[in-house]
Amino acid sequence: MIDWGTVFSKNPEKRKYLLEILPTENYNIKVLSCMIIKESPRYGETDLLAEVQLDACSPDAVENFISSFEEKSFTTLNTHVSDRFFENGIRTVLSGTRVCHHNVKSTGSSPPKQENKDTNCPSQCSFKLKPCKKAGTCKCLCFKIKNCHNHVVDGGDSLKWHNLSKETKDICFCFS
Numbered sequence: 001m002i003d004w005g006t007v008f009s010k011n012p013e014k015r016k017y018l019l020e021i022l023p024t025e026n027y028n029i030k031v032l033s034c035m036i037i038k039e040s041p042r043y044g045e046t047d048l049l050a051e052v053q054l055d056a057c058s059p060d061a062v063e064n065f066i067s068s069f070e071e072k073s074f075t076t077l078n079t080h081v082s083d084r085f086f087e088n089g090i091r092t093v094l095s096g097t098r099v100c101h102h103n104v105k106s107t108g109s110s111p112p113k114q115e116n117k118d119t120n121c122p123s124q125c126s127f128k129l130k131p132c133k134k135a136g137t138c139k140c141l142c143f144k145i146k147n148c149h150n151h152v153v154d155g156g157d158s159l160k161w162h163n164l165s166k167e168t169k170d171i172c173f174c175f176s
């Protein structure tokens with residue numbers, strides 16, 4: 001379920017761009033804002049900034065949501081900076097950022113193969129998980145999306161990277 005509020009109430013046809021990348025099944029989502037920067041007819045390639053709130057109320061649920069987001073948007077997101085857990089978080093339990101896997105952090109030891117993959121893509125998502133007050137009805141997760149891929153996301157060159165799970169694992173290992 002998705003609550004758009006007044007977002008795109010005047011031009012609801014633009015909602016499709018966010019729906020291309022946002023997993024809406026199994027979630028109650030409220031769209032706080034969505035700004036289209038550059039429209040593209042290609043799936044998932046419209047540049048946009050969006051902020052949503054949804055009912056993922058635990059760190060595990062956040063991970064699941066991010067996986068769904070990756071699946072829906074045909075992207076792979078990596079952690080560049082470790083997530084922050086807040087001890088006895090009163091306002092925030094967990095926060096973090098994920099960047100597109102076409103933005104490879106230079107470690108000096110990256111295998112040469114990864115240089116082809118690195119387009120320095122500016123796409124990223126950041127999130128803040130608030131303490132859950134009422135499971136089932138709350139929207140604890142605040143999720144910000146910056147979708148501006150500078151490469152194709154729906155096939156060909158880009159998709160081949162999705163199959164190289166070993167490489168992806170190597171990257172995860174580097175930043176864990």
Ligand SMILES: [Zn+2]
Nearest residue numbers: 100121123149
């Ligand atoms: Zn990208």
